[in-house]
Every structure is written in C-alpha cells, then in structure tokens.
Amino acid sequence: MVARKHPENRWTAPYAGVCWLTALSVDDLELVFGWRSSEAIQASMFTLGPITFAEHVEWFRRISSRPTQCHLVYGCGDESLGVVSFKAIDDVQRTCEWGLYLGNPIRSKGHGGRMGTLSLDFAFSHIAIDTVRAQALESNNASIGYHAAMGFHETGSVMKARPGGRAEISLRTFEMTRAQWDGIREGLIRRYFGAGSAS
Ligand SMILES: CC(C)(COP(=O)(O)OP(=O)(O)OC[C@H]1O[C@@H](n2cnc3c(N)ncnc32)[C@H](O)[C@@H]1OP(=O)(O)O)[C@@H](O)C(=O)NCCC(=O)NCCS
Numbered sequence: 001m002v003a004r005k006h007p008e009n010r011w012t013a014p015y016a017g018v019c020w021l022t023a024l025s026v027d028d029l030e031l032v033f034g035w036r037s038s039e040a041i042q043a044s045m046f047t048l049g050p051i052t053f054a055e056h057v058e059w060f061r062r063i064s065s066r067p068t069q070c071h072l073v074y075g076c077g078d079e080s081l082g083v084v085s086f087k088a089i090d091d092v093q094r095t096c097e098w099g100l101y102l103g104n105p106i107r108s109k110g111h112g113g114r115m116g117t118l119s120l121d122f123a124f125s126h127i128a129i130d131t132v133r134a135q136a137l138e139s140n141n142a143s144i145g146y147h148a149a150m151g152f153h154e155t156g157s158v159m160k161a162r163p164g165g166r167a168e169i170s171l172r173t174f175e176m177t178r179a180q181w182d183g184i185r186e187g188l189i190r191r192y193f194g195a196g197s198a199s
Pocket of ligand 1: 040041044098099100101102103105108109110111112113114135140141142143144145146147149150191
C-alpha cells in the first residue's frame with residue numbers, strides 16, 4: 001500500500017508559531033492560479049506559461065491522483081503565502097524533488113527561509129524522505145542563492161529540453177541528505193524562526 005503523503009489537516013512544528021503547511025485543495029486553485037500566472041513566478045518555472053485556468057484545474061485533477069507527488073500550501077495565521085511541491089517521491093529509494101515559491105515574493109520577502117525550513121522538516125519527518133533534490137534555472141540567482149542558504153549541496157548541472165520541443169536550458173542541481181539535514185536543522189530553525197525556537 002502507498003503511504004499517504006498529504007497531512008490530514010494543517011501541519012506545523014513546535015518552533016513554527018503561526019506558520020503551517022496544508023494539502024493544496026480545490027479551494028486554493030484560484031489563488032494559486034493568480035500566483036502561478038504572475039511574471040515573477042513564471043520567470044522561475046521550468047515549464048513555460050502562461051496556462052489557462054482550465055489547464056490549471058486539469059493539472060490539479062492529474063496530480064491529485066498521483067501518490068508520487070505532494071503539493072502543499074504554506075501560510076501564516078489566516079494567510080496563504082506560497083506553494084511547496086514534492087515530486088518524483090520514491091518510497092523505496094526515499095528520494096524526492098522539491099520546488100517552492102512565494103505567491104508574491106516581494107510582499108512576502110523573508111518567508112522563504114521559514115517556508116523552506118518547515119517544508120524540509122515535513123519531507124524528512126512526515127514523508128520519511130532521505131534525500132531531497134532540487135533544480136534551479138541557471139538564470140535564477142535568487143533560487144541558487146536560496147538553495148545555498150538552506151544548506152543544499154550543489155551537485156552539478158544538467159541540460160534539459162523544455163516542453164513543446166523548445167531549446168534545452170541549463171539547470172543547476174542540488175541535494176540535501178538526511179544526515180546533512182540533521183546537522184543544519186536547528187541552525188535553520190534559529191535563523192528563520194528566532195532564537196530559542198529550535199526543537
Ligand atoms: C526563492 C524564494 C523562495 C526566496 O524567498 P525569500 O523570502 O526571499 O527568502 P528569505 O528572505 O527568507 O531568505 C532565505 C535565504 O535565501 C537567500 N536569498 C533569497 N533571495 C536571494 C537572492 N535573490 N539572491 C541570493 N540569495 C537569496 C537569502 O539571502 C537568505 O539567506 P541568509 O539567511 O543566509 O541570508 C522567493 O524569492 C521566491 O519564491 N521566488 C520565486 C520563485 C523561485 O524562484 N523559486 C525557486 C525555488 S525552487
């Protein structure tokens with residue numbers, strides 16, 4: 001049997017205060033479509049947009065039935081602020097790929113570290129992953145700097161063709177193992193959630 005990936009309700013941690021993760025639901029689709037359609041998010045995505053709302057709903061229908069994917073909304077208090085995706089979840093190798101974005105990276109500046117820390121905690125504890133992998137467009141300095149700040153190790157780069165027969169694009173690749181996570185977790189919690197919050 002395939003283990004359930006998404007949390008039943010909001011998922012949080014003792015250090016995280018009012019911040020949470022929850023399964024992406026049909027009620028979030030309009031909000032997330034707005035985020036995904038913005039220039040800032042489009043520029044960071046591997047798949048080239050824009051897509052229609054109907055395509056977005058179809059994407060949600062497709063991913064909802066895939067046990068190898070887990071898509072979450074990150075928020076604080078009453079406000080939803082971003083999306084975290086774990087894909088290619090392999091229950092045998094215990095590996096996955098993650099990607100995330102703040103819906104409005106400028107207005108929500110400063111939440112990236114909190115969203116990443118809580119999400120990595122979720123991956124290593126709730127879905128029992130041993131290695132999280134990530135890719136960033138060569139042109140996305142924010143993502144490259146962000147992954148370094150979150151403690152990911154750069155593993156190299158790959159050329160990958162974008163959908164629709166477009167030219168290949170260079171992606172930088174990153175990895176974090178459970179052993180690395182165990183070594184940096186408390187430091188990230190202190191840095192992004194404040195002194196004395198590590199637990
Ligand atoms: C990437 C993203 C999540 C960062 O969020 P953020 O709120 O700016 O992150 P924070 O301010 O909490 O910073 C977290 C760390 O990332 C680093 N970082 C953030 N933006 C950066 C940039 N433009 N260049 C270099 N480093 C950056 C910060 O310096 C910080 O490290 P520090 O604690 O050592 O100082 C956000 O900009 C975003 O959603 N961008 C659009 C989507 C995207 O590019 N996603 C890529 C991830 S797969």
